[in-house]
Every structure is written in C-alpha cells, then in structure tokens.
C-alpha cells in the first residue's frame with residue numbers, strides 16, 4: 130500500500146510517551162508547549178437581527194456591560210441564513226458593522242466579523258441569496274445544492290475575494306471563516322464532483338475521470354487500487370481548501386497584514402483533516418496568529434451523552450492543530466436558540482467539557498435569532514458570568530498541554546477504508562468505533578503520539594503499511610474480533626495470539642473466567658441481549674499457548690458453548706493485546722465489566738496509563754501531560770446522581786493534589802495509598818453533572 134506514505138509522519142512519534150515511560154524517562158512529547166494562557170478566550174456570536182438595529186445592538190451591549198466579564202469578544206454574523214449573500218447585501222452590512230464595532234470597542238470589547246457563508250452551507254432562503262453564473266456544489270451522482278458553491282469555480286473565487294475585501298475594510302479586529310468550508314451540504318451530501326473539480330483531479334492524478342468512472346474506481350476492483358484513488362481524492366479535497374485559504378489569506382492580509390483569521394471546523398474526515406496545514410496557510414507568510422473554533426452537534430440537552438460526544442469530536446480536531454494556535458474557542462451552539470432546549474447549567478458544563486478536551490475558551494452562539502428583547506436570555510448570561518472564573522482557571526491550568534491516555538485509533542486518512550470490501554465509499558460515514566468505553570473513568574486522548582493504549586475497530590488498519598501495523602502491535606492494543614480477523618488476514622497472526630473461530634447472533638452471554646484481571650468478579654456474567662441490541666458474539670481460538678482467556682460464552686441454560694470470547698496476549702514484540710469478541714464498544718456500565726476494563730487497560734499499558742477513576746461511577750476524564758512537574762486533569766461526573774468518594778488513581782510520586790470545584794473552591798487532598806506507580810486520591814463528593822479540576826504539584 131504505497132498510498133499511505135503520507136501517514137508515516139503521523140506514526141513516527143507513535144507511542145513515544147509509552148516507550149519513554151517504560152525506560153523511566155519523564156514523558157515529553159513534541160507537542161509540549163510553553164505558551165502561557167492566563168485566561169479563557171471567550172466570545173459571543175451575534176445574529177443579524179440583534180445588531181442591524183442600533184437600538185437593539187445597544188441593548189445587547191448594555192446586557193454584556195451589566196454582566197461585566199462574561200465575554201471579551203463580540204463577533205457579528207454577516208447573515209442569519211446559510212447560503213452566500215448577494216455582494217450588495219454584504220456591502221450594506223459591512224458598512225453598518227464598521228459602526229457597531231466602533232461602539233463595541235468603546236465599551237472595551239474586542240470585536241470582529243464572522244462570515245457565515247463563504248461558499249454556503251445548504252439550500253435555504255434561496256430567493257434572497259447569491260445568484261449568478263456560479264458552479265453549484267455537486268455530488269458524485271451529479272445532483273446539486275443551490276445554497277452552496279464550488280470553491281474551485283473562478284467566478285466564485287472572485288465573489289469570495291470581494292466579500293473578504295469588504296469585510297476587512299470594515300476594520301474588524303479579526304475575521305472568522307465559518308464551517309461551510311467543507312464537503313457535505315444538504316440535500317446532496319458529499320461534494321464536490323463538478324466537471325471542473327474532476328478536471329483538476331485529472332491533472333493531479335494524470336487520469337481523466339467522469340463522475341461515473343470515478344465512482345467505479347472508488348468502489349470496485351482491488352483494495353489497494355481503491356485505497357490509492359480514495360487517498361488521492363482526500364488529498365484533492367485538502368488542496369481545494371488550502372487554495373481557497375490562500376486566496377482568503379492574501380485578500381485579507383493585503384488590506385491589513387496583521388489581522389488574525391479564525392476557522393471553524395467539525396470532524397472533517399472526508400476533507401482530509403488537514404488542519405495543521407490549513408492553519409499555516411491562514412497564518413500567511415508573516416505568521417499572523419490564527420484562531421480555531423472546533424465544533425460538532427449538540428444543540429439541546431435531551432441526549433446527555435451527546436455533550437461528551439461533542440467534546441471528543443472537538444478533542445480530535447484540536448489534536449491536529451499546531452501549537453502556535455492558542456485561541457481555540459469551542460463552538461457552543463444552541464440553534465434555534467430556544468432557551469428551554471438547553472439549560473444554562475448544560476451550557477456552562479459544555480464549555481468546561483470542551484476546555485478539558487483541549488479548547489482554551491468558548492464561542493457562545495446562544496442568544497436570540499430574532500429582533501426581540503433579551504429578557505429570557507439574561508439568566509443564561511448571568512450564569513455564564515458566574516462560571517467565568519472557572520473557565521479561566523481551567524484554561525490557565527490546562528493550557529495547550531497534550532492530552533494523554535487511551536486513543537481510539539484515527540488519522541487524517543481514516544476515511545479511505547470505509548466500505549472497502551463492498552458498498553459505496555462516499556456514504557461510508559464516520560470511520561471510528563463508539564466512545565462509550567470512556568464513560569467509566571478511563572482517560573481518553575486523541576492522538577497516536579500521546580497514546581499509551583490504542584483502540585482498534587473494524588477497517589482501521591486497512592489503510593496502514595505493514596511497518597505501521599507492527600509498530601501498533603508492539604504497544605498496547607484493544608480491538609474487536611473483526612479487527613483481529615483483518616490483522617490475521619494481513620499476516621499478523623503471530624502478534625495477535627488469537628483467531629476468530631465463528632460468531633453467534635443470538636442467545637449468548639459472556640462469563641468471567643478465573644483470571645487475575647477479573648479480580649473479585651470470577652463467574653460474573655454480562656448479558657447484552659442480542660435479541661434486543663443485536664451484535665454478533667465472536668468465539669476466539671488461541672493460536673499461541675501464551676494467550677489467556679478473560680471471558681467465555683454461555684447460553685441461557687448456563688452451559689458453556691465456547692471457552693473464549695475475550696482474551697489477552699503479550700506478543701514477542703512486547704506488545705500487549707486484548708481482543709474483545711462480545712459487545713466490545715457498548716454496555717460497559719456495570720461493576721464487573723467496568724472493573725475488568727480498568728484492569729485490562731492498565732495491563733495493556735504496562736502501567737503507563739497516566740491515571741483512571743477506580744471507583745464505580747460514570748465519569749469522563751481528561752489528563753494532561755505533566756508540565757514542569759505539574760499534572761493537571763479534569764473530570765465530569767456525567768450522571769444525575771452525585772458521585773461519592775471518587776477514587777482517582779494518578780501516576781505520580783507526589784502525594785498531594787488540589788481539587789477545584791466549578792466555583793473555584795479549592796480542596797487539598799492527600800494520597801491515601803499507593804498501587805504500583807499510582808497514588809490514590811479520594812474525592813469525597815462530586816455533584817451530578819459537575820466538573821472538577823485537579824492539579825498535582
């Protein structure tokens with residue numbers, strides 16, 4: 130697989146931390162930074178109806194003044210609907226915005242403009258949006274989106290140059306580019322496969338494709354060939370965005386050479402996740418500072434798990450950013466801004482959770498989208514002001530230090546392996562397995578470089594070279610049976626210790642064997658009712674006598690039907706492997722399974738895991754790489770029940786930690802014992818849906 134050469138650089142530093150720790154050297158990754166952050170970067174994004182009338186805008190400023198400190202930056206949207214606007218409208222609005230920004234500055238705020246639509250998001254309000262001879266965003270079937278346009282279209286580039294000129298001339302302190310710069314637009318899905326884009330791709334690859342022949346090349350033929358053309362398409366997408374950013378950077382910096390540009394992203398697998406390079410392009414030849422706004426979908430709080438899900442998406446986005454990017458404001462998005470949809474407490478926790486996952490601040494898009502009095506929003510603004518000291522404390526304590534722990538494997542090219550055996554690549558979706566495993570107090574991290582254990586799901590390894598896979602298997606790996614099968618098929622059986630014997634789609638229960646990692650839970654059962662939540666139960670056969678069984682499979686009569694469904698193995702490279710054949714990604718939330726998982730991950734890491742929550746609670750945990758001898762970490766009690774006597778096991782020699790609650794109240798806690806390299810700290814109580822910051826010094 131020659132196409133994966135681009136990935137190698139990502140892997141060069143893989144598992145440095147783990148190797149360093151094995152050798153007793155203090156871990157220090159290349160990502161460590163000395164950038165000092167004194168307080169959080171906080172902004173509010175303001176919709177057109179709240180600023181276009183001067184009276185309304187002054188009411189908004191008065192509200193911010195009343196709750197002094199709630200924000201440092203006021204960012205004005207150019208539009209309230211999502212396709213690009215006619216140039217004339219942008220012209221009129223930037224003239225008004227120039228005045229509004231003068232007023233905002235007089236009141237002590239930094240202020241700038243958020244261009245909501247550069248190429249456009251989707252079909253909406255088309256009658257009042259940009260019309261003309263512009264190539265619409267086009268999917269691989271040839272369907273088009275009239276609210277979004279191809280960034281490779283010369284006419285469109287001229288329009289973009291014009292709107293960025295007008296915006297820069299309004300003299301903002303900064304300009305934000307929104308997340309319409311992507312390839313996924315309603316109602317067509319992924320683009321852009323217009324004729325011009327296909328021509329460009331032809332020049333990049335030396336092969337001329339039609340939409341039909343390209344689709345065939347993505348989906349048919351030898352896997353190696355498919356991977357190669359898919360990787361070439363991701364690179365094409367990276368290039369398209371990079372070229373667009375060159376245009377924007379030059380346009381803006383020709384007018385104001387020091388104006389910072391900010392970009393909003395999501396989990397951009399199909400775009401090739403080239404954030405580090407795009408950040409460099411936006412910074413320009415003069416190295417102007419660049420801001421970032423990582424985002425995801427969490428519009429209301431009825432699904433509580435989505436909050437941390439968004440934090441994980443955000444953490445992954447940040448892990449790619451260069452250290453020079455310091456202002457990283459999570460998108461906090463309450464669209465359509467109906468106050469009862471998301472509690473003020475949820476908004477506060479969301480900002481904290483995203484800071485724990487790597488942000489240094491938050492951009493609140495939480496106020497009304499109408500021209501109306503803001504009375505109903507005032508309690509939210511008051512709550513955010515109250516929480517501000519904790520946002521600052523988190524940002525200052527965690528800074529840009531790398532997050533270390535367990536990584537669910539991904540890289541910039543992870544998208545290429547979707548539906549590789551059959552089906553349509555374009556629609557293959559997010560290439561990662563679920564993140565429920567992190568809800569039981571295991572520490573997540575988001576990059577290979579910082580991982581002490583790697584989680585592998587189906588297809589993850591298909592885009593990797595043999596050398597990269599050997600490197601992975603020489604460390605700690607937790608995988609499902611499908612990944613095992615793929616590794617064995619690729620010739621790595623000697624390093625995995627198991628093979629898949631078969632699978633059962635119903636009536637199987639996992640039963641804990643008499644193995645030390647099962648602790649006091651020998652004989653316990655885990656029944657995930659395949660008749661309700663269907664997932665095959667895989668039977669595993671040991672291929673090496675050193676392999677050991679953690680769980681067997683029984684049926685509903687209690688009779689053993691196969692001796693192994695989960696097992697561990699230490700291979701000749703020193704790599705430690707766990708293969709989980711029974712619901713490897715879900716249903717970890719009972720005492721026996723969560724305890725087993727903590728023991729397994731600690732074993733996989735050879736005690737290089739930076740810490741974990743040993744008590745039985747629903748807790749999300751982010752631990753930072755120690756900086757100057759200090760370890761900082763944050764965790765959330767992600768439950769409606771208070772968590773009593775939370776047991777934090779932290780890999781450290783120091784015997785004291787300072788814990789801060791969300792009111793910044795400090796409690797000093799001394800270690801109540803040691804287990805191997807881990808000190809045990811017992812935190813008496815953490816309220817429901819509350820975060821704690823801990824600093825060890």
Ligand SMILES: [Zn+2]
Nearest residue numbers: 279321323326
């Ligand atoms: Zn195009």
